[in-house]
Amino acid sequence: MLPAASAAILGILALSGIIVNNAILLLERIHVEEAEGRPRTEAILEASVKRLRPIVMTKLVCILGLVPLMLFGGDLWYPMAAGMIGGLLLGTLITLGLVPVVYSLLYGRDASPGQLAAPQGVGR
Numbered sequence: 001m002l003p004a005a006s007a008a009i010l011g012i013l014a015l016s017g018i019i020v021n022n023a024i025l026l027l028e029r030i031h032v033e034e035a036e037g038r039p040r041t042e043a044i045l046e047a048s049v050k051r052l053r054p055i056v057m058t059k060l061v062c063i064l065g066l067v068p069l070m071l072f073g074g075d076l077w078y079p080m081a082a083g084m085i086g087g088l089l090l091g092t093l094i095t096l097g098l099v100p101v102v103y104s105l106l107y108g109r110d111a112s113p114g115q116l117a118a119p120q121g122v123g124r
Helices: 003-035 040-072 074-107
Strands: none
Touching (some): 003 074
């Protein structure tokens, strides 16, 4: 395998950890909002709004840190930096757009305030 392709694959693997971490923090915030008694839909929206700034700031700092590597890193580091920058931009959309939608689809309708519902088809 070419060294540049290996660096790009390494960058994408590192990127997946950042995306998963932000998704976990968003889901945790949704659970906190539900535990405070908010209906599920409102909890999802409130958690997304509260996590928007930290997620965007994290992604922007990572992107700004990768720009010099992309511009001056040469042929070896350019694919990794470019792949990670593109992935960070896409990951922001996934974290703040797709994760709340999938969560609301998987966990169904609103539970009673303060009660966390199990996924449909599990338990009960």
